[in-house]
Amino acid sequence: MRRSPQYLLKGKKKEQMISLQNLLTSRTPSVTSLAVPTTVEELEDEVEREQKQMIKEAFARDDVIKEFLKEKREAIQASKPKDVDLTLPGWGEWSGMDLKPSAKKRRRFLIKAPEGPPRKDKNLPNVIIN
Secondary structure (H helix, E strand, O other): OOOOHHHHHHHHHHHOOOOHHHHHHOOOOOOOOOHHHHHHHHHHHHHHHHHHHHHHHHOOOOOHHHHHHHHHHHHHHHHOOOOEEOOOOOOOOOOOOOOOOOHHHHHHOEEOOOOOOOOOOOOOOOOOOO
């Protein structure tokens, strides 16, 4: 007995029917791409490097603190009252031009300036108040 090719096709069609349970329960292979995270990480690294470079450029000179403290010392010295020296060269001395007057005579002609009020920024090392 010979079977017709159509019969074989009909049998195969029955076998090829799609079952919803087979379709829903089958797991699809997960695909992970390594290219996407590495490019994001590279972008983050590049942004971080650029930020560090900007900070280095902004604070290129490390002696900013030293300069500030020097300016503060100069401001303190400038605000202190100065003593007035009334000695005149050659007056009261019979020795010569190159000799200095004695300390006793210098004290006699030196007027000390009174102490000024205390500075408001005396206890603040990082502040200069005019």
